[in-house]
Amino acid sequence: MSRISKNVILVLLTLTSSAFLLFQLYYYKHYLSAKVTFFPSFSLLNIILAIYLPNILSFCKSRIGFDGTQWRAVKKFIMLTSSQNVPVFLIDPLILELINKNFEQVKNTSHASSTSECKFFCVPRDFTTFALQYQLWKNEEGWFRLAENMGFQCLKVESKDPRLDWIDSLSGTEIPLHYICKLTSHAIHLVVFHERSGNYLWHGHLRLNGHIDRKFVPFRKLQFGRYPGAFDRPELQQITVDGLDVLIPKDPMHFLEEIPHSRFIECRYKEARAFFQHYLDDNTVEAMTFQKRAKELLQLAAKTLKKLGVRFWLSSGTCLGKILLVSNKNVEDSLELSFQGKDDVKLDIFFFYEETDHMWNGGTQAKTGKKFKPGKCQLHPS
Incomplete structure (x- = not known):
């Protein structure tokens, strides 16, 4: 109605x-x-x-709030995407957190029985953030024109596709990364997710190029785009929020927990190419088989630890020097788990310990039993 x-x-x-x-x-x-x-x-x-x-x-x-700027902008955006069959889903941290706190109530609310009180989309804020899997977007240009016809002022941010950087003939191909559509004083931030080879979703960095109006929106308040990010592919469900039908991650809390650790570090393709030009890549069957099995073992370890709620990241094993701890009598500070994969592929898992401003992991010298501890390193798992 x-x-x-x-x-x-x-x-x-x-x-x-x-x-x-x-x-x-x-x-x-x-x-x-x-x-x-x-x-x-x-x-x-x-x-x-x-x-x-x-x-x-x-x-x-x-009825107070339903005529508010935020709710009207979200309603119009949902009407726009629904008319074009664009499957956007809500990823706004503030709104998702409110929904998660009242999840059972919201989940059991139908459109017909939806309360007339605006509790979520009427919360004061500058942006509402949605996301979209790019491979599901069939008519990007038509959607853009329709958005402007409906009164939105839209900004499109593109950049080079990093997945093609290692292919010289395709390097430089641009893909859409972010859309910002403003209606009066409220803006919708549409984060465009792209599939990566590890079966996860990736979004790019929102870079303000020279032609972008810095005053278009308060860019510093954006929740996504300060750096590239990687997320598990979320399973979605439709719910009714403030009288509007929206898609959200089926497990909102898991998605919210991913955000602080979602920063993505891209492979340095140019340096990798230079390395392999100087030190030829080993393309033998044996080497390729080892790489494949090592990757499978890493994926299995990450998946297993994730189910256990244990954060997992790759460590170089070097931490700017070591400090000898002669008086330390603990055994668990240098605990290491080793797993044997197929055909002698071995995975070592070390335990790190959190301090107020750094993390560390211990080591024990096999011959002497002496304890070592990496010096105060700032570790930022991504």
């Missing part, structure tokens, strides 16, 4: 209630006033107002 029709219904209800109230007053004045002499003339009016006024005010109050 459109906003206009809802306002018409509100007016009709108000007029009907007023007419009924006047009829009751007329009836009281001409038929009951002579009989009920002990009842003050204004008491019936007070009783009627006490009965009907709270309901009218409650209905009016419940």
Whole structure:
């Protein structure tokens, strides 16, 4: 039901209630006033107002916020994407956190039974963030034109496709990374996710090139795009939020927990090519088989540790020097797990320990039993 029709219904209800109230007053004045002499003339009016006024005010109050800038911008954006069959899903951290806190209530809310109170999309903010898997977008240019026809001012951010950097003939091909569509004072940030070979989703860095108007939106307040990011491919579900049907990650909490650790470090393709030009790549069957099995073992370890809730990252094993800890009698500080994969592929897993400003892992010298501890290194797992 459109906003206009809802306002018409509100007016009709108000007029009907007023007419009924006047009829009751007329009836009281001409038929009951002579009989009920002990009842003050204004008491019936007070009783009627006490009965009907709270309901009218409650209905009016419940509609407050639905005409707000944020809600209208989100509604119009969802109408736009739905008309073009563009499967966007909500990834806004603020809204997802609110939904997660009331997840059972929201999950069981249908469009028909949706409360008229605006609790989520009316929260004050500059942006609402959605995402899209690029391979599912069939009509990008048509969508862009339609958005502008609906009143949005849209900014498109593109950059070179890093997946093609190692192929000279394709290097430089540009892909869309971010869309920012502004309606009056509120903006929708559409993060474009691309598939990577490790079966995860990647988004690029939002770089402000020379032709971009720095005053278009407060770019510093964007939640995504300060650096490239990588996320697990989320399973989606549709829910009704503030009367709007939206897709969200089926496990909102997991997606929110990924955000602080989503920073993606791209392979340095130019340096890698220079290295292999100087030191020829080993393309033998034996070497290729080892690489494949090593990758499979790493993926298995990461998947297993993830199920256990253990953060997993690659460590170089070098940490700017070591400190001898002669007095340390702990065994677990140098605990190491080794796993034997297929055909002598070995994986070593070390345990790191968190301090207030750094992480460290211990080591024990096999021959002497002496303890070593990496010096104060700032580790930033990505």
